[in-house]
Amino acid sequence: EAGVAQSPRYKIIEKRQSVAFWCNPISGHATLYWYQQILGQGPKLLIQFQNNGVVDDSQLPKDRFSAERLKGVDSTLKIQPAKLEDSAVYLCASSSPRTGYRDNYGYTFGSGTRLTVV
Amino acid sequence: SQKIEQNSEALNIQEGKTATLTCNYTNYSPAYLQWYRQDPGRGPVFLLLIRENEKEKRKERLKVTFDTTLKQSLFHITASQPADSATYLCALALNTGGFKTIFGAGTRLFVKA
Numbered sequence: 546e547a548g549v550a551q552s553p554r555y556k557i558i559e560k561r562q563s564v565a566f567w568c569n570p571i572s573g574h575a576t577l578y579w580y581q582q583i584l585g586q587g588p589k590l591l592i593q594f595q596n597n598g599v600v601d602d603s604q605l606p607k608d609r610f611s612a613e614r615l616k617g618v619d620s621t622l623k624i625q626p627a628k629l630e631d632s633a634v635y636l637c638a639s640s641s642p643r644t645g646y647r648d649n650y651g652y653t654f655g656s657g658t659r660l661t662v663v
Numbered sequence: 664s665q666k667i668e669q670n671s672e673a674l675n676i677q678e679g680k681t682a683t684l685t686c687n688y689t690n691y692s693p694a695y696l697q698w699y700r701q702d703p704g705r706g707p708v709f710l711l712l713i714r715e716n717e718k719e720k721r722k723e724r725l726k727v728t729f730d731t732t733l734k735q736s737l738f739h740i741t742a743s744q745p746a747d748s749a750t751y752l753c754a755l756a757l758n759t760g761g762f763k764t765i766f767g768a769g770t771r772l773f774v775k776a
Contacts, residue, residue, distance in 0.1 A: 587766035651697045654706030
């Protein structure tokens with residue numbers, strides 16, 4: 546099966562500019578996650594979708610970050626305006642709640658988008 | 664405060680030996696725990712999942728133990744190979760109605776030929 550697709554792979558922007566990342570999860574995976582991974586740290590959950598509804602966005606800085614998953618398939622994450630501390634890798638992951646825990650499957654991650662804010 | 668702790672220092676071992684990585688946590692009650700491998704420039708790759716009522720899980724050269732009393736998981740790679748060199752992430756799944764997964768910072772493993 547195809548993996549989780551993310552684009553772009555790299556992005557360099559100036560502070561106060563805006564940027565958007567795109568994610569296409571594995572077909573049939575109802576749950577989609579956006580994680581932020583700062584160099585040397587583990588991934589930190591930003592937002593979790595179940596189909597096109599938000600399950601958890603408690604750690605999303607809502608004054609500058611937004612995300613949507615309009616048709617319950619692909620998703621976009623936007624930052625506006627960007628700050629220097631937003632420099633990180635943004636990872637998208639998906640899972641199937643019907644099989645994930647019960648069948649010992651974890652999350653499937655994309656390769657991420659490396660964002661550098663200068 | 665809630666914490667997940669993995670060895671911040673890299674682990675260096677000789678090829679053929681068993682690598683043992685530690686994951687300790689405080690003030691969490693995970694429903695299950697996962698281990699992932701992450702290579703530079705790539706996303707994490709799922710390796711193993713162990714539930715709170717399981718003590719040990721094996722997959723090929725990998726073994727995971729889970730002690731909810733000690734609040735610790737150990738991850739073992741037997742007969743290690745240079746290709747096993749990567750960062751290994753521990754992740755706790757918390758039952759919050761659904762499941763919310765919290766990751767540790769990972770431990771870098773270097774296997775020398």
